[in-house]
């Protein structure tokens with residue numbers, strides 16, 4: 001009988017690595033440039049690991065993580081769960097629709113009850129801006145914000161930056177247009193903080209009603225002509241029109257939005273260069289982006305999703321502060 005093949009030990013190089021400056025990842029606003037670079041560098045190592053035949057490492061086998069989703073999610077929830085399982089963490093998933101939140105329990109009581117079952121880390125999506133920050137000041141566990149209302153979605157911005165770097169190299173001086181519903185988008189704010197910290201130039205484009213009045217104070221340009229934005233940029237990060245957060249009419253109809261701000265093949269063919277198309281998902285096909293662009297060779301939308309797992313592994317690994325895999 002032949003000897004069984006020896007399993008190669010999955011190793012993560014930890015030399016020259018340091019730690020994050022915070023025990024939480026609540027938003028990009030409070031991460032340092034070094035934190036962001038450390039997460040992106042660590043994600044590269046995890047991306048290599050999850051592309052091996054054996055995709056799993058035992059690094060977080062003594063850690064239990066609770067995923068608390070008080071708002072709907074496909075990509076972020078599955079991506080965090082997969083990242084945790086690839087790191088061998090124990091995982092529990094909580095959905096507010098089937099919990100005692102429905103009976104009137106507070107957020108703090110809910111989380112403290114979960115933590116008393118020896119849970120070590122919380123990943124939370126919540127409809128209220130500031131919910132993750134509120135908890136971080138009241139509980140004794142690390143928290144990762146998986147999106148808090150219209151405030152921040154830090155791991156989305158990190159995976160977006162990672163995907164842009166993978167395509168374009170160093171982002172210093174690169175021109176990124178963020179197009180669409182800036183007003184209601186946590187992805188926009190986290191992207192602005194992250195891209196500015198990495199030295200990129202950022203232009204926002206959308207109807208005046210969907211761009212907050214004082215956003216230029218963050219060091220971004222604002223224009224309202226999508227053809228100009230596309231001609232200017234190296235990357236167009238196209239955002240979803242968040243109808244669920246709009247309780248008033250910010251533009252006359254979806255048809256008019258698509259006509260004036262939708263990114264389509266005709267608009268891209270008019271450019272004198274090729275640009276990269278991104279979208280955090282979910283896409284309103286035919287509104288902010290047509291299918292022939294979303295599914296084209298210019299689009300890295302599915303690369304963003306793939307990179308999300310490696311980036312979230314990096315965030316969880318660094319927060320758990322483990323020396324080696």
Ligand code: CP
Pocket residue numbers: 072073074075076077147153156280281282
């Ligand atoms: N990009 C993003 O946050 O998608 P989900 O809402 O599906 O998690």
